[in-house]
Amino acid sequence: MDDIPAEIIQEMDDLYDKVPQLSSRYKLLDKIGEGTFSSVYKAQDLSNVSGRLYPDHFWDKNSKHVAIKRIYVTSSPNRIENELKLLELLSNSNNVAPLCDAIRYQDQVVVVLPWYPHEEFRHFYRDMPIKGIKKYMFELLSALKYVHSFGIIHRDVKPTNFLYNPILGRGVLVDFGLAEENEELYLPDLNYRVYVNDQGEKVCNCSSPYANNKKTSHLPLISIQNGQLNVRGANELSAAQSENLMKAELSKGYPKHETRRQRRANRAGTRGFRAPEVLMKCSFQTQKIDIWSVGVILLSFISRRFPIFQSMDDIDAFLEICCIFGIKPMQEVAKFHGLGLDMTKVPGFHSEGYPGGLQGFVRALLDKEVEEGTLPEYSIAFETLDYLTQFDKQLTPSLGPDDEEDIDDKIRSYKQAVWDDHFWCFDLLAKCFELNSYKRPSASDLLEHLWFKELNEDLLDRDQRREDHFTGVVE
Structure with missing residues (x-):
């Protein structure tokens, strides 16, 4: 322990003092992480029981x-x-870190989890090839599919909460400190989360006048006041005042009507990973907020930039989303949540979003790196850049090996596979970033996406081999 800083040793000694029974069962080795609500230490299980609990x-x-x-x-x-x-x-x-042990002593609580050999996201996200990215996303979505099947929202999906081993191609989801369970989320039909308004439009239940028992108000607006992004209700105002408030002005200042109630909703999560409905304080949030976070991780991969969103507050986060996806689409999703949004006085934003969409945005980031010389000549990011410079020249990817029967050149075959992977990668990315949470696919839906075709086929082959093996054993 000579190379461990003195302050870390002091922390571990303090933990031994605060939880006396810990020393007889575990030997603390080093501190490996720290967050807002906890610290994590690597330790040795003196009884060696934990490793046998979950052998798979x-x-x-x-x-x-x-x-x-x-x-x-x-x-x-x-x-x-x-x-x-x-x-x-x-x-x-196998994709979620299990609970091995828990110890409580007075006001102290420690949780024992498996220690997974993994790499920090920062060490591999810039160098991982497209097929490696695909495997990472497949593992992450598999974990979320399982978690969501219990009606649980993780609420804090981000790279540091998904421990991934690039060599093994395996990952586990950790840290459920912000997670919440909702019995309604067991329901496969999401229609109960929308209602038809007086104009015959499907809108989120958070904007329903009958949602007051859900601690929501109606006729709200989006405004920026005192450095905060506010969503306030106006149900106490007159009809004329309410009609005017439906068109919000995105500008700094003080509220004109002090009678407005602030809409309340769960906003837990990490800056830069929050979905639009979280920023808009929707009170009917679902597992789909985790899917948005998956999209943020994938965008970091494909643009080779992390963090991709660097908002310091809700205002910046809201404007960053507007910058990429456009004012008009954000107005539509705001309307879905019963909100008004007027950004006519905010310059520099495109109505329909960043020119060229997500592809244009990623290409601009990579072009900037090339211009500044921050990409080495051997960078795998040039495969993405090559795709983006020609993706509009080839409108459809190949869908299987039949398209390659006449291709003898292995290099050409490889380039075609890389092109296909990028095509479907951007397609899945766009689905993760569906602004309307009602239309955003689930983790289960995304795992059936064509990008994961070969991985799903590998799983079927593996299951078939396993079945054949056990059938042979029985016979």
Whole structure:
């Protein structure tokens, strides 16, 4: 422990003092992470029980290492109870870190999880080839499919909460401190989340005049006041005032009508990963907010830039989304949530979004790196740049090996495969970034996307081989 900083050693000694029974079961080795609500330490399981609890996970079964999560005393008891309950509930998936042990002593709570050999996202996101990105996203969506099947929203999907091993191509979702369970989310039919307004339009239930029992108000608007993005209700105003408020002016200042109630909704999550409906304070948030976060991660991969969104507050986050997707689409989704939005006095934004869409946005970022000389000549990002310079010249990708029967050149075959992967990658990216959460696909839907065709076929082949093996054993 000579190379461990003195302050870390002091922290670990303090943890031993605060939780006396810890030292007889685990030996703390080093601090490996820290967040707002907890610190995480690498430790040795002295009884070597944890590694045998979940043999199908990808950690070294012979390793005695575990991760000790110390939850800060500032966390509410309800939050701690919720996290422990969800960890235990989700312990049967290979893509979710299971609960191995938990210790409570007075006001101290520590959680024991497996220690996974993994790489930090920052170490590989700029160099991972398109097929590696595909495998990463497949693993992440598989984890979310499982989590969402229990009606659980993770609420904090980001690279640091998905421990990935690029060599093994395996990953696990961690940190359910912000996750929430909602019985309504078990329902496969999402129609109950929309209602038809007086104009015959389908809108989110958060804008329904009958949603007051959900702690929402109606006739709200979006405004920026005192450095905050506010969504306020106007149901106490006169009809004439309410009609005027439906068109919000995005400008700094003080509210003209102090009687407006502020719309309340869960806004938990990490800056830069929050979906539009979270920023708009929709009170009918679903698992689809996690899918938006998946899109943010994929955009970081394909643009080779992390973090891709660098908002310091809700205002910046809202404007960043407007910059890429356009004012008009944002007005449409605002209307879906019963909000008004007027950005006519905010210069520099395109009505329909960034020229060229997501492809144009990514190409501009990569072109800038080439111009500044920050991409080495061997960078895998040039494959993406090559695709973006010619994707409009080839409108459809190949859909299978039959298209390559007459292609003998392996290099040409490889380039075609890279082109196909980029085509479907951007297609999936656009689906993750569907602004209307009602139309945004689920994790289960996305796993059936054509981008994952070969991975799904590999799974079928593996399952068939396993079935044939056990059939042979029985016979």
